[in-house]
Amino acid sequence: MTYRTYSTESLSTTDYSPTCLILHSFDTIKPLSTIKTIAGVLLMKNVISVVVGLLLLSGCARGQDMSGHNHATPAPAADAVETQDWAKQRLAKSPRHQEWVKVKNGNREVNSFVVYPEVKNKATAVVVIHEIFGMSDWVQSLTDQLAEAGYIAIAPDLLSGMGPNGGGTSSLDRNGVGQAIRDLPPDQITADLNAVADYVSKLPAANGKVVVTGYCWGGSQSFRFATNRPSLKAAFVFYGSAPTASGSPSTIDNDALAKITAPVYGFYAGNDARIDQTIPATTESMNKLKKTYEPVTYEGAGHGFMRAGDAPEPTAPTATGNKEADDKAKADYDKALTAYKANKKARDEAWVRWKKILAGI
Helix, strand or coil, X not given: CCCXXXXXXXHCCHHHCHHHXXXXXXXXXXXXXXXXHHHHHHHHHHHHHHHHHHHHHHHHHHCCCCCCCCCCCCCCCCCCCCCCHHHHHHHHCCCCCEEEEEEEECCEEEEEEEECCXXXXXXXXXXXXXXXXXXXXXXXXXXXXXXXXXXXXXXXXXXXXXXXXXXXXXXXXXXXXXXXXXXXXXXXXXXXXXXXXXXXXXXXXXXXXXXXXXXXXXXXXXXXXXXXCCCCCCEEEECCCCCEECCEEEEECHHHHXXXXXXXXXXXXXXXXXXXXXXXXXXXXXXXXXXXXXXXXXXXXXXXXXXXXXXXXCCCCCCCCCHHHHHHHHHHHHHHHHHHHHHHHXXXXXXXXXXXXXXXX
């Protein structure tokens, strides 16, 4: 990770350290009152300089080089999702080349995270569409995991330029991210994704093949992107729904689905009725249109299982001696552990299926 460097040369206090002050005082025998006055002034200057220097170093630690090599990480996503230090730490340990690029889409610049695989031959590219939480540490970690599997992966922050002062996800709080996601113009999303797909397909290390994947809100956007980009080789929809007709959120948009040329692979959670209830109608429409749609439901898992199953296992509570409190903590832990195991199982099985399909593209 590269940080901006601030010069503190003008704040140097080397000549006025306490040791130097004492030596100078003995060398130039001054009246005691004069020495005290000089010492007081110089000591104050020393303290102020140190404080200013620390403030500048603090600012330096927060800086980032958006085009840096390996482990470049933007300011953490706002509290739109639970703390993801585990994802950040995993990303920091990756040996793969990571970089941030600004992809042009007309007058817009889409801040995008790219990770390259360590492979000999040119690779297929995967466009990663983030969750409703925007560009998170987990999304970046997943992008790195795709590169680990042998693919060039690029994750655009679709909230680029939508935050205060032209910022993206990291410039917004939880509510701001949600509002910005809801306010994204559909045509802008499509144009941003097309620009990103064009960019990654033309990289020297790419073989020209591009697939798309998305999660939650991004899952629905990956399905939608398949209706707008005929050159896609595949769309991987994780717990997202198919496009619906304007003004009728429960009606599948058959006109949109008719434009799909790539196979669509669905990954769904068994405990996700909101999304699962759309699968039968989507299956029926895709079959009638003679489109490839292969949904798989992972029983016991919840919405967001790719992220939830990637997180660390819940930690058992420590007994406090208060029976009522300890019993409640134990019950909460058992429930969380059961959910975690189901999500991890789904996540692991989904990766096996996903890698097998990717290998055949």
